[in-house]
Amino acid sequence: MTITLDGQVALVTGAGTGLGRAHALALAERGARVVVNDIDAGPAAGSPGAGVVAEIEAAGGQAVLERCDVADADAVESMVARTVEAWGRVDILINNAGILRDKSFAKSDLADFRQVVDVHLMGSVHCSRAVWPHMVERGYGRILMTTSASGIYGNFGQANYGAAKAAVVGLMNVLAIEGRTRGIRVNALAPTAATRMTEDLLEPDELARLAPETVSPGAVFLVSPDAPTKTILAAGAGVFAVARMEESRGLHLPADRRTPEDIAAQWERISDMTESVVTGSAFEQTRRYLDLVQRDAEPTAARS
Missing domain, CATH: 3.40.50.720 (NAD(P)-binding Rossmann-like Domain)
Structure with missing residues (x-):
């Protein structure tokens, strides 16, 4: 070419x-x-x-x-x-x-x-x-x-x-x-x-x-x-x-486990970049977060 x-x-x-x-x-x-x-x-x-x-x-x-x-x-x-x-x-x-x-x-x-x-x-x-x-x-x-x-x-x-x-x-x-x-x-x-x-x-x-x-x-x-x-x-x-900007996969913390101390305790998982993702736009990030919350809210049997 x-x-x-x-x-x-x-x-x-x-x-x-x-x-x-x-x-x-x-x-x-x-x-x-x-x-x-x-x-x-x-x-x-x-x-x-x-x-x-x-x-x-x-x-x-x-x-x-x-x-x-x-x-x-x-x-x-x-x-x-x-x-x-x-x-x-x-x-x-x-x-x-x-x-x-x-x-x-x-x-x-x-x-x-x-x-x-x-x-x-x-x-x-x-x-x-x-x-x-x-x-x-x-x-x-x-x-x-x-x-x-x-x-x-x-x-x-x-x-x-x-x-x-x-x-x-x-x-x-x-x-x-x-x-x-x-x-x-x-x-x-x-x-x-x-x-x-x-x-x-x-x-x-x-x-x-x-x-x-x-x-x-x-x-x-x-x-x-x-x-x-x-x-x-x-x-x-x-x-x-x-070069690119990327995020870790993300970890959803339920409302009863959403304190600064919980973030500190889960920091290794939150900052794990082995399954990083590249996000196309700010709204795409919002959608991904909401999908992650929805997935965690589904009954275990429904996901299996």
């Missing part, structure tokens, strides 16, 4: 450097026309984003530079409107723009916390909301969030970043459900790569192994026509793995 994106239009945020640049080049290589978004800082000529556009065009592809801050909802709406006016569609959105303001939680500044959430979470909200009606109208769309192991598992000094990155997984989960019947598939990429945000944390040989280009094949797959939906793909150094 060969994945082609001929004729499709892809918008990549934060595409001037690092992962965004690698994603933009990889999409263009597969035939997509690429909107290279980068923050507006200084003259456009000679900016990192302009360099990415030039690389794509030099290779025979089509690209345009759009400079705006994804935390600015109005600017994002205008960017998408210009894209649709120029190219008639938006098939792919990769929410990649991000910043770091690392500090331990006790020393963190609330203004920095809000800025990180504004860029990572609200930037993804603004861009997804702007392209959504166009994707609904055409009955096709692919949206990729960028989460992180810091959001899934935690990381010292990254309370703001981890909270924002966990939040985009929640956004992905809901949009995947709402988009399923409209031809819109929504996934998340959890990359570990050598970027400006990690260059001070790793040795040179490790940085070389973690080049952003080792992650981008996963991004292209997750926005391809046959992509899955509601999936978190972890990627780095050429390694790809699926």
